[in-house]
Amino acid sequence: MDVADARVSFAKARQHLRDNGCREFQDRARAWQALAEGLYGDLSAASELLADQDQGAGALVDPLSARLAELATAHLHWARDELAGARRSLDASEPDD
Numbered sequence: 001m002d003v004a005d006a007r008v009s010f011a012k013a014r015q016h017l018r019d020n021g022c023r024e025f026q027d028r029a030r031a032w033q034a035l036a037e038g039l040y041g042d043l044s045a046a047s048e049l050l051a052d053q054d055q056g057a058g059a060l061v062d063p064l065s066a067r068l069a070e071l072a073t074a075h076l077h078w079a080r081d082e083l084a085g086a087r088r089s090l091d092a093s094e095p096d097d
Contacts, residue, residue, distance in 0.1 A: 006036040024062045027053065031068035038075040046076055067093045 010033035017026040034049035053069055074089035 003036055003040045007033060007040055007042075010036055024065070027062055027065035028068065031065050031072060034072035035068060035075060038072055038079060041079075043076055043079055046072055050076070063095070067095065 010029050013029040014026055014033060017029055030049055030053050034046045034053070037043075037049060038046035050069060050072060053065075070089045070093035074086045074093060077083070077085035077089055
């Protein structure tokens with residue numbers, strides 16, 4: 001699957017999960033979609049998805065969703081040549097042992 005197809009697939013997954021009330025998986029799909037949008041080069045779409053996630057009904061409780069969102073944020077920083085921000089986000093994406 002290429003990045004363009006992934007963007008569409010995650011958008012469809014988010015819609016399905018939103019309709020069925022599966023918040024944890026919806027958060028994961030949103031984080032994956034943000035990462036796919038960033039890799040595709042649509043930094044504004046990725047930023048909007050991450051902002052929507054931050055403004056949702058509370059903080060991300062699922063550790064995987066939070067780590068994926070940090071990876072997407074790291075990619076956005078890197079794409080904008082903000083290396084310190086990318087490093088912070090990569091550090092934050094590391095799982096706690």
